[in-house]
Amino acid sequence: PFGPGPVKALEHFLAMAERDGYKTRNIDNYAGDFEFGEGDEVLGIFAHLDVVPAGSGWDTDPYEPVIKDGRLYARGSSDDKGPTMACYYALKIIKDLGLPVSKRVRFIVGTDEESGWGDMEYYFAHSGLKDPDFGFSPDAEFPIINGEKGNITEYLHFAGENNGAFTLNTFEAGLRDNMVPESATAVFTADSTLAELQEKLAAFTAAENLKAELVQEGDAFRVTVIGKSAHGSTPELGLNAATYLAKFLDQFAFNGAAKVYLDTTANVLHQDFAGENLGVAYTDAKMGALSMNAGIFKFDRNSDDNTITLNFRYPQGTDAQTIKAELEKLDGVTAVTLSEHEHTPHYVPADDPLVSTLLSVYEKQTGLKGYEQVIGGGTFGR
Template sequence: MTNIDFKAEVEARKTDLLADLFSLLAINSERDDSQATAETPFGSGPVAALKQFLSLAERDGYATKNVDNYAGHFTYGDDLPDEAQVLGIFAHMDVVPAGTGWNSNPYEPEIRDGKIYARGSSDDKGPTMACYYGLKILKELNLPLTKKIRFIVGTDEESGWGDMAYYFKHVGLPEPDFGFSPDAEFPIINGEKGNITEYLHFSGENNGRVHLHEFSGGLRENMVPESATAVISGDLVDLNAKLETFIKTYATKHIRFDIENGIENRKIVTLHGRSAHGAMPEKGVNGATYLAKFLDEIGVESAFTKIAGTLVFEDHAGKKLGLAFEDAKMGALSMNAGVFKFDEHSSDNTIALNFRYPQGTDSDRIYAVLTKLSGVAKVTKSAHEHLPHYVPMTDELVSTLLSVYEKQTGLKGHEQIIGGGTFGRLLKRGVAFGAMFPGDIDTMHQANEFIPVDVLLRAAAIYAEAIYELAK
């Protein structure tokens, strides 16, 4: 390995790195299908962030390519022979919805107590810029490389990955030979579970002593719903007292509620939980399932609330549904009930269940079990599915990245397999690498998302050396 002090090189560029990162964090790049056009396939925000990122690369002298505002890349090493291998680096500019509960504007980044607070600070704009500056250091030091580098940035990682599907189909270049995504944690993520969302469909029929008119909860399938709202009528005597008792029963979950008056003696009840990443639903408090349980207890008779409030309630492994499964290497299946939609006048009400499943089971088995649930009209699958992915420890990509991590941190590297899905799985020889360190607080997909400045700088130094070792 080289003796260059990459940490010192990063520190010398700290001010510029933070300025460039803030220029990206200030852009609300949530997917917005209401703004989708031929020019803005996932809304105007993701496009704006993509263009800003590519403009930074152009400023620094890279050759860039924007593939119809779906994704883009810049290249380094164009002077190398055509047959030179290509190292791919995959990142993304889109973010999940900010939601509520922030102590500051999620799109006005600020540093408090050494932490950068903003939506996208840790997922994935912060790690992206740490990696970008890692490569920038190699370029400015003019270190000799034998492999080309293609830094690819998408705009739909948090949804259906339509950006990468379009990119690979239209970019006119072969896939990189190997690569990594700075969109997870250290020491490495060399395995990822399969990922599928399956939708339970219900009629609007319900005829209990409490009538459910509407129910909504959740922003994205890969987020734990932080809150849910129901419109109800009927036997609502002592509704406030019943809610107070319910809240006290689950006091350790820190849930809370609001009640408003609606039309025609209806009540609008909102229950607030806590959001979390859908790959780790146990870290959140699913406001939708708690509200469904409450409604089930006070007299709503609906398959929608029965399943949400009993079979799905507080079960992140699918045990009550009969879906629990565990693989010795890849771990256990997990389930996140992410989006709930109900209208009494609709014949197609849905609960979206997002599954992260290990090798040894599959989406068809999950589907077969779900179709047998009483009260479910039908089950459908999302169009996009990720199959389980694994790159062995013996692969030079994995061993090189771990050796860099060990050198820079003094910590022992080891393999990790997660339920989350990253762009690392786009390549057969692809992994995720950083930027969270062991013991760091994970605030991805949560209110008050942050990344510590020192973590950002440590990661940038690791990325610089890692890219050099992989491409030298």
Template sequence: MTIDWKKEVEARKDDLISDLEALLRVKSEREDDKVTPDAPFGPGPRDALKKMLSFGERDGFVVKNVDNYAGHIEFGSGEETLGIFGHMDVVPAGDGWDSDPYEPVIKDNKIYARGSSDDKGPSMAAYYGMKIIKELGLPLSKKVRFVVGSDEESGWGDMDYYFQHEEKPDFGFSPDAEFPIINGEKGNISLLAHFKTTNDGTYTLNSFKSGLRPNMVPGSATAVVELPAESDFADFEAALTAFTDEHPVTATLSKSGKTVTIELVGKSAHGAHPSAGINAGTFLALFLDHFAFAGGAKNFLHVAGAYMHEDFDGTKLGVAYRDEKMGELTMNASLFNFEKNATDASINMNFRYPQGTTAEKLEAGLAETIGAYDVTTTREPHHMLPHYVPVDDPLVATLLSVYEDHTGQKGYEQIIGGGTFGRLLERGVAYGAMFPGFTDTMHQANEFMDLDDLFNSAVIFADAIYRLAK
């Protein structure tokens, strides 16, 4: 049977866009201060999950909501289950948008909104692939289950809970990356560097805040500093102006007596690609490290400014490592927190590491290089080991074949630093929805998805699901 998948997607383009716009309007940022038994990650992720599941109910699929942690949309029958994994939660919108991040705007054949490319747009494209197969009544020999998550951008607590109650699919993919395929993902761990808050220098660091999530390059940073005297303000202001003239950041400065507040702006980016951003936290630390702070405050600023600043591969921290297949380790200094009267200050270092090194080796390297600054490290609980599915696995081979048939381009394996739900399964990969040469706006202001990419990915997903499950 020959099916014109492109024609089928064309017939449903308006409905696809309408459903996607409804999903994008849900502000599905995790909000821990609004968690309830009914909303385990806050109301936004819950509402987006329920919205996505409602499409499955409308279209006649078997739908299950697992206590608002996650859910699934399913059809077909058979002994094996093909899993498709998407997520409805998004990273915080942050600043710098040209439009409301939760009111989708279509401009220049692109749809702009938080979540448009990560991961609501790709998820909707994959869902419509399932929908086409169901509506055409095509025969399947396997179950097809779209698993919908709501905590992918944070701790994956959604999947931990879901798989306590539901069996894992046998194989599958996550539409949360790029084509031709992602069949390998680096390990992912966050290590916290802990500092004392002693603060007896000529200058006093009252507070230092930067970052929104471990998987985001901080786009802004704020510090409150007490100067030795109010008369030192002019020199401090001149030094800040000279610094911003020399570096790719902007800053604003305000004062109240001897106390000054510095707000510095860089550029956010995905934490898997720290060199694509301008880390406002390390730049602000680099600036302040030139002043006469002391104790824990000095150590905090010096380690951030001298060791973490633009240390994208961990060389200055003494943990650099490269694997021939998986490439280089990357490090993103992501969350900075210093309060003068607190018992502890910390900086979150998010590492994406290849096979061949380990969390233990990272901790040992950090102890050797920054331990002298009275630094201790602890691990965050969410730790993912390196993951790889061989290119000759039938799953990978089939998905590459589908990609080649629809694009005319040769498929090839890829290994990334990002972590996707594809790694939930031993035979799991990430597949689409971005095409080679795409502009990466994930985790950035003015996130968008190209509409041609959206529709073309739906074509590929439909054919891929059918070939894997027919």
């Protein structure tokens, strides 16, 4: 249901578990599981086998693992196949040594964690088993993550009609709402020569330390800006190609819907990682600050429904509707809509038995002081 790659990974994982003596279940290619141990309580281990798009800039094939200098290079090696396999072999060691366990362990692997979590929704509706009493996801970092911010994607809608000396035909960027766009491309007509536009682009890229290309295609010009991708929960670590492209184009005399679209992108969204320009900035003492990633841009002058996709990671104390109400105040936005899936903030106190046990084990094994953490990323831990 989520493509051939995740299904292939699921089948391979379950075949490996069968090889090692576990009785596995494939829940219609959405997810799979197996159990080990005895007991009334069930500990769930929640992992995922899907990955985010590989993007560009790889020195090796992202889907052909390479070990170099003691490190494994491949898409998903840390998110989440590497940690999944670490947990798998930790459980296998317990099984092979015959160590006693007082609870049943159910190892659950999904195939849609990076998108809409349709795998877990389907799994729990069709598993036919009692839900785990508690659990964890090997999908973050040590010593522990016991809090995750809420996650909601909201869409800004714009008109498209624009005419004049400068006319924006199309503007496109981004692959996922939870990724910083690595490249952005616009096609436009202009009352300028190719040489004049290239001179302005050269000055812009030199000032911003970016790479870009501008070419003429018939009566129009195509400009592409290259930024740097990053995870949507940490947009400040990337360079949003879309907002930089809009910043370049915003110097020209576009009008109508194009002016609104470019102005919003260049002057409101550019480097507004905390949502201050949007009026949605919020900080909670325990869970930290809200963050915003402008992930997908789609504009066509012949369409009356152009969009900018904004992904918010928000702490307790604010919510999706509060954010939406502020976005609706933006000049020129025709509508604001919300994604179908929302994850509300999740926090498990440090004195919770599972959290305190995991922290004590961390301290015993490493000799380091354990501490709680809250992240903007979302995992099956919630």
